[in-house]
Amino acid sequence: MQSLNMNSLFGGLFIFRNKSQRYKVSKSDFYEGKNFLANQSRLLNLTKNLRNTNEISTDKNIRFYGIDFGQTVKDAIQHLGKPNFTSRRKSALKNHKLLFYRITICNINCILQLHFLKEEFFLGVIEVKNTSNKIHKEITDLVRKKYQVEQEDWVGTLRDNENNTLEIKEGMVQRMTYLSGNQAIRNEIQSHVEKINALKEKHGQLNHDMILKMI
Numbered sequence: 001m002q003s004l005n006m007n008s009l010f011g012g013l014f015i016f017r018n019k020s021q022r023y024k025v026s027k028s029d030f031y032e033g034k035n036f037l038a039n040q041s042r043l044l045n046l047t048k049n050l051r052n053t054n055e056i057s058t059d060k061n062i063r064f065y066g067i068d069f070g071q072t073v074k075d076a077i078q079h080l081g082k083p084n085f086t087s088r089r090k091s092a093l094k095n096h097k098l099l100f101y102r103i104t105i106c107n108i109n110c111i112l113q114l115h116f117l118k119e120e121f122f123l124g125v126i127e128v129k130n131t132s133n134k135i136h137k138e139i140t141d142l143v144r145k146k147y148q149v150e151q152e153d154w155v156g157t158l159r160d161n162e163n164n165t166l167e168i169k170e171g172m173v174q175r176m177t178y179l180s181g182n183q184a185i186r187n188e189i190q191s192h193v194e195k196i197n198a199l200k201e202k203h204g205q206l207n208h209d210m211i212l213k214m215i
Contacts, residue, residue, distance in 0.1 A: 020194060031085040031100045036113055036125045036177070043092060044193050045111050045180060046123070046186070054156025058147040060176060062164040064124030065103075067110060069180035070120045070163055073097055075116055083114075092191050122185045124178040136174050143168060143176065 037043050067076055077083065080101055087098035097119070101112040108128055114125035128139060140155065142170075143166070147158055158166040163181025180186075 003169070008167050014048075020109070027085060028088070031111075032087060032089055033193055034100070034111055034127065035087060035089075035098060036123070037091065037093070037098075037115065040196065043189065046189055054154070055150065055159060056151075056154070056156065058149070058158050058160050060149070061078075061162065062158065062160045062166050063207070064114070064178040065126075067114070067121060069121055069162075071180075072119045076121060077115075080112075080114075080160065085094050088111065092188065095119075097196065106135060106142075108135055108139070117185055119187065120180075120182075120185070122182065124179040126176040128174040136170055139174070140168055140170070146203070148168075 015024040017142045032038070063069075065080070067079055068198075073131075075098065084102050085100040087100070092099070097116040099114045099116075101114070103110050103112055105126075105128070111125075111127045113123075113125040113127070114121060115125075128136070137153070143149075144154060147166070149158070155168045155170055157168075160181070165177075165179045165181065167177045167179075169175045169177070
């Protein structure tokens with residue numbers, strides 16, 4: 001497996017305590033709760049060309065953990081191995097498939113999300129949670145070094161010659177979001193977003209789950 005200072009995959013369950021009793025979070029709820037596109041506003045934002053004062057260009061092709069945009073689910077599994085979890089919930093995007101992997105970066109636990117539309121990889125997310133600012137900097141320094149970003153402590157959006165983007169976001173949850181620049185993919189996402197908005201306007205108070213059943 002090719003990687004940038006990253007170790008092999010690992011598994012496990014997260015256990016929480018409440019009133020002296022132990023409860024196991026179901027594997028499905030844990031991973032489905034992290035689905036980046038479960039939030040409709042994020043789906044909408046994928047189709048917007050928002051101005052970002054921190055956007056810079058890179059001559060290096062943006063790749064997600066050794067995987068190129070447009071590669072298939074089969075390609076990803078051959079590269080990364082069996083996923084820790086495959087989403088089964090209905091998505092706002094038709095022909096959408098989502099794989100999750102748990103990895104370590106700089107000895108920190110991370111979650112990878114690989115999103116596919118019609119079997120083509122178009123969106124990748126690396127999420128790092130509850131770590132110190134020092135660890136955040138170590139991880140983003142690796143990204144800056146890989147894409148030859150000269151500005152120290154820079155965060156924002158990188159864009160390559162194929163219009164692929166990598167957004168680095170810091171906060172309580174550090175997240176790096178990789179998005180394909182394929183215009184056909186972006187147009188299809190926009191089409192789905194417009195359909196969702198039309199249903200919202202038509203049915204007003206219908207909740208998200210009910211809308212998903214209609215499209």
